[in-house]
Amino acid sequence: MKERTLHKKRDLKKGEETSSLILYNDDYNTFDHVIKSLVEVCGHDFVQAEQCAMIVHYHGSYEIKRGSAEVLTSMSRSLNERGLTSRVIT
Secondary structure, three states: OOOEEEOOOOOOOOOOOOEEEEEEOOOOOOHHHHHHHHHHHHOOOHHHHHHHHHHHHHHEEEEEEEEOHHHHHHHHHHHHHOOOEEEEEO
16 A cells, blocks of 8 residues: 555645644554654644544554644654654655
């Protein structure tokens, strides 16, 4: 099955630069660990974190957050330190 990245549709103002934090599926982390990490690192509420985890599981990857590259890079490092696979795309 080919992986593809799903992106949330957002209306961006012209000239506004945003980056995307992408979370990738793996065969090692439990749903509980992924959900807890998204709540603690990204500030998601439980339901949002649970939905992101499910989308990542079934589609291979998902854009879990948008914002400035600096903030998202810090979040990505924290997620990676917890054993998750993520990266920032500008």
